[in-house]
Amino acid sequence: MIHKSDDPVIRCDGVWKIFGARASEALDAVRSKGLSKEEIRDRYDCVVGVCDASFDVGRGEIFCIMGLSGSGKSTLIRHINRLIEPTAGSIYIEGQDVNALSARELRRTRAEKIGMVFQNMALMPHRTVLENVAFSQEVRGHDVRERTQTALRAIRAVELNGWEDKYPDELSGGMQQRVGLARAIAADPAILLMDEPFSALDPLIRRQLQDKFMSLSAEMKKTTLFITHDLDEAIRIGDRIAIMKDGVLVQIGTPEDIVTNPADDYVADFVAGISKLDLISAGKIMEPIDAYTRRDGPIDFDAWPEAHPNQSLDQLVDLSIATQHPIVVKLDGRPLGVVTKNALLRGIKGDTAPAASAA
Amino acid sequence: MDEDTTFNILDPFSSIDLGIADSAGGIKQWAIANRDLIQPIKAVFNDIVTAIDGALNAVPPLVMLALITLIAWQAAGRRTAILVGLCLFALGLLDPNAWSLAMTTLAIVISAVTACFVIGLPLGILAAKSDGFERLLRPVLDLMQTIPAFVYLVPVVMLVGIGNVSGVIVTIVFALPPLIRLTSLGIRGVNPSVVEAARAFGASPRQILLKVELPLATPTILAGVNQTIMLSLSMVVIASMISVKGLGNEVLRAMGRLDAGKAIVGGLGIVILAVVLDRISQGMGQSGRERGQRHWWQSGPVGLAWRLTRARNETTPPVSAAPRTEVQSN
Ligand SMILES: Nc1ncnc2c1ncn2[C@@H]1O[C@H](COP(=O)(O)OP(=O)(O)OP(=O)(O)O)[C@@H](O)[C@H]1O
Numbered sequence: 001m002i003h004k005s006d007d008p009v010i011r012c013d014g015v016w017k018i019f020g021a022r023a024s025e026a027l028d029a030v031r032s033k034g035l036s037k038e039e040i041r042d043r044y045d046c047v048v049g050v051c052d053a054s055f056d057v058g059r060g061e062i063f064c065i066m067g068l069s070g071s072g073k074s075t076l077i078r079h080i081n082r083l084i085e086p087t088a089g090s091i092y093i094e095g096q097d098v099n100a101l102s103a104r105e106l107r108r109t110r111a112e113k114i115g116m117v118f119q120n121m122a123l124m125p126h127r128t129v130l131e132n133v134a135f136s137q138e139v140r141g142h143d144v145r146e147r148t149q150t151a152l153r154a155i156r157a158v159e160l161n162g163w164e165d166k167y168p169d170e171l172s173g174g175m176q177q178r179v180g181l182a183r184a185i186a187a188d189p190a191i192l193l194m195d196e197p198f199s200a201l202d203p204l205i206r207r208q209l210q211d212k213f214m215s216l217s218a219e220m221k222k223t224t225l226f227i228t229h230d231l232d233e234a235i236r237i238g239d240r241i242a243i244m245k246d247g248v249l250v251q252i253g254t255p256e257d258i259v260t261n262p263a264d265d266y267v268a269d270f271v272a273g274i275s276k277l278d279l280i281s282a283g284k285i286m287e288p289i290d291a292y293t294r295r296d297g298p299i300d301f302d303a304w305p306e307a308h309p310n311q312s313l314d315q316l317v318d319l320s321i322a323t324q325h326p327i328v329v330k331l332d333g334r335p336l337g338v339v340t341k342n343a344l345l346r347g348i349k350g351d352t353a354p355a356a357s358a359a
Numbered sequence: 360m361d362e363d364t365t366f367n368i369l370d371p372f373s374s375i376d377l378g379i380a381d382s383a384g385g386i387k388q389w390a391i392a393n394r395d396l397i398q399p400i401k402a403v404f405n406d407i408v409t410a411i412d413g414a415l416n417a418v419p420p421l422v423m424l425a426l427i428t429l430i431a432w433q434a435a436g437r438r439t440a441i442l443v444g445l446c447l448f449a450l451g452l453l454d455p456n457a458w459s460l461a462m463t464t465l466a467i468v469i470s471a472v473t474a475c476f477v478i479g480l481p482l483g484i485l486a487a488k489s490d491g492f493e494r495l496l497r498p499v500l501d502l503m504q505t506i507p508a509f510v511y512l513v514p515v516v517m518l519v520g521i522g523n524v525s526g527v528i529v530t531i532v533f534a535l536p537p538l539i540r541l542t543s544l545g546i547r548g549v550n551p552s553v554v555e556a557a558r559a560f561g562a563s564p565r566q567i568l569l570k571v572e573l574p575l576a577t578p579t580i581l582a583g584v585n586q587t588i589m590l591s592l593s594m595v596v597i598a599s600m601i602s603v604k605g606l607g608n609e610v611l612r613a614m615g616r617l618d619a620g621k622a623i624v625g626g627l628g629i630v631i632l633a634v635v636l637d638r639i640s641q642g643m644g645q646s647g648r649e650r651g652q653r654h655w656w657q658s659g660p661v662g663l664a665w666r667l668t669r670a671r672n673e674t675t676p677p678v679s680a681a682p683r684t685e686v687q688s689n
C-alpha cells in the first residue's frame with residue numbers, strides 16, 4: 001500500500017450515529033424527510049448523536065471540535081477508534097476503513113496507533129500512575145522493563161515524576177488529567193484523540209499544558225483530534241476548528257475563518273466574545289490602495305507607519321498609537337492598501353468588511 | 360355438565376390430581392438405578408474431604424490456633440487477630456472434643472466453599488456478561504436459596520448416598536447463590552468508562568476481565584465469599600442428618616437426647632467458628648489501602664518478616680519506599 005504523504009490520517013465520510021433500538025428506521029426518516037432531532041426523539045425514541053459528519057485531518061494537524069454540551073463531540077470522537085460503530089458512514093485511519101478491521105487488528109491499531117484522553121479521565125483506580133500509563137504497552141505484551149521505561153518517559157513529559165507509585169485517588173484532578181495525557185502518549189501513537197483533556201485545570205496550568213502539548217505534538221508530528229468547549233483554547237492550539245451543533249458540523253475552517261466569517265448565527269454567537277487581536281491580519285481589513293486614492297486623492301505616505309499584510313491587529317494597534325496617520329500596508333516595498341483608524345477599530349470588533357463600503 | 364358431583368367450581372384443586380408427587384418419586388427410582396455411575400466420582404471427592412479433615416486434625420491444636428491467628432493478622436489486621444486468637448482459645452476450652460470436631464466441620468466448610476468458588480465465579484462472570492443468562496439464572500438461584508433443604512436432602516442421598524460428599528453437595532446448593540449474585544453485581548458495577556478506556560488502549564475481552572473487571576469487583580466478590588462461608592456454616596446441622604461428622608452432629612445428637620448441655624457446646628462451637636471465619640473473610644474484602652498500606656505484603660506477619668529481612672540485609676531502599684518502612688528503618 002502506498003500512501004501519498006498528503007493523504008488524510010483521519011477521514012470521516014458521512015458518519016451518522018443514532019442511538020436507540022430503531023436507529024436504522026430513524027436514519028431513513030431523517031434522510032428522506034429531514035426530521036429534526038426533537039422529532040426523531042419523539043417519534044422513534046432515538047437520539048441523534050452525530051449527523052452526517054465528514055472531515056479530513058492531515059498528518060501533524062491539530063483539528064479542534066467545538067460545540068455546546070450534548071452536541072455530539074464525544075460521540076463523534078469515539079467513532080475514530082471504533083469504541084462505537086456508526087449507524088451509517090465510514091471512518092478511515094491512514095486509508096484503512098476502521099469498521100472493516102478484524103478484532104485483532106483493531107486492538108493493535110488502538111494500542112499502537114491511537115492514544116486517547118477521556119473527558120472523565122477514566123483512570124484505573126486499582127493501578128498506580130505507572131501501571132496506568134504503561135497499560136497499552138502491557139496489553140501488547142511488552143516486557144516490564146521496556147514498558148516501565150516508556151511509561152516513565154511519558155510521566156516525565158507531563159512533569160509528574162515522583163508520583164509514579166501513587167494511586168489515582170491520591171492525585172488532584174489536574175494531575176489525574178496529566179496522567180491521562182501521559183497514558184495517551186506513552187505508546188508514542190501517531191494519532192491522539194483528546195476529549196476535553198484540560199477542562200479540569202486552573203487557567204495557569206491549563207496554559208502551561210496547552211503549550212506543553214503543542215510543542216509535544218509539533219515535535220512528534222502527532223495528528224490530533226481535540227475536543228474542547230473553550231473557544232480560546234481551540235484558537236490557541238487548533239490548526240483548524242470544526243463547530244458542532246446538535247450533531248451537525250456547521251462550520252469547518254481555520255480559526256481566522258471561523259472568527260471572521262461565521263457561517264451562521266450559532267457560530268457567530270460562539271465567536272462573539274473572542275478577542276480578534278491575534279487572529280485578524282492587516283491584509284483582511286485594509287482598504288485597497290486604488291480605492292483609497294480614488295476617494296482621497298494621491299497621497300504621500302512617507303510619514304505613515306508601514307505594516308506587512310500578515311501583521312496582526314495587535315501589532316497594528318501599536319503602530320497606530322504612535323501617530324495620527326493611517327497605516328500603509330506594503331508588500332516588498334509596494335503599497336497594497338491602507339488601514340485607517342476606523343478600519344482598525346472595526347477590525348478589533350471583528351468587522352472585516354472593506355472600509356470603502358462602510359464609508 | 361355436572362356428572363362429576365365432587366367437582367366444585369369454587370374449589371377445583373381438591374378434585375384434580377396431576378400426580379406430580381408420584382412422578383417426582385420416579386426421580387428417586389432413577390437415582391437409585393444410576394448409583395453405580397456416581398460412586399467412583401463420589402469416592403474421589405470423599406477422599407479429598409477426608410484428606411483435608413485429616414490434615415487439619417493432624418496439626419497440633421495450639422499450632423493450628425497460632426496459624427489461623429497469623430492468617431487473621433495478615434488478612435484483617437492485629438485487632439482482628441487478637442479476637443480470632445481468643446475465640447479459638449475459647450473454642451478449645453469448650454469441651455475436650457470440641458477442637459477436633461471443629462476441625463472436621465472446618466474441613467467440610469473449606470471443601471464446600473472451595474467448590475462454590477470454582478462453580479460460582481465462572482457462573483457469576485457469565486451472568487455479568489450476558490443479560491439472557493442472568494435472567495435464566497435468577498429463578499434458579501432463588502429456588503436454591505428458598506427451597507427447604509429437606510426437599511433435596513432425600514434425592515441427593517438416594518443418588519450419592521450418605522456421608523461427607525452429600526453433605527458438601529447439600530451445602531453447595533444452599534451457599535452458592537450469593538457468590539454468583541455478588542460476582543455478577545461486582546462486575547456489572549465496574550465503572551463503564553474505565554472498561555471503555557481499557558478497550559480504547561487495545562485490551563482484549565479477556566484482558567479486560569482479568570486486568571480491570573475482576574480486580575475492581577474483588578471487594579464485592581469477597582463479600583460473596585463471606586456470605587457463602589456463613590451460609591455453609593448454617594447448613595452444618597442439617598448436613599449432619601446425612602451422617603456428616605463434626606460440630607453439627609453434636610448438636611443433632613444432643614437434640615435427640617434432649618441434652619441441652621451438649622447442644623450448647625456444639626452450638627457455641629459453630630458460632631465461634633462463624634465469628635472467626637467471618638472476620639477473616641471480611642478482612643480480605645477490605646483492601647490494604649483502606650487500612651493505610653500500599654501493598655498487602657507490607658502489613659501483618661509477612662510485612663514484619665519483610666522489614667526484618669530488609670533491616671538485616673541493610674539494602675538500599677527502593678526508590679518508592681513507603682513512608683511506613685522509612686520510619687521503621689530509621
Ligand atoms: N450511549 C448513548 N446512548 C444514548 N444516547 C447517547 C449515548 N451517548 C450519547 N448519547 C446522546 O448523544 C448526544 C451527544 O452526546 P455527547 O456525549 O457526544 O455530547 P458532547 O458534545 O460530548 O457533550 P459534553 O460537552 O457535555 O461532553 C446527547 O444528546 C446524548 O444524550
Ligand SMILES: [Mg+2]
Binds near residue numbers: 073074119195
Ligand atoms: Mg463529551
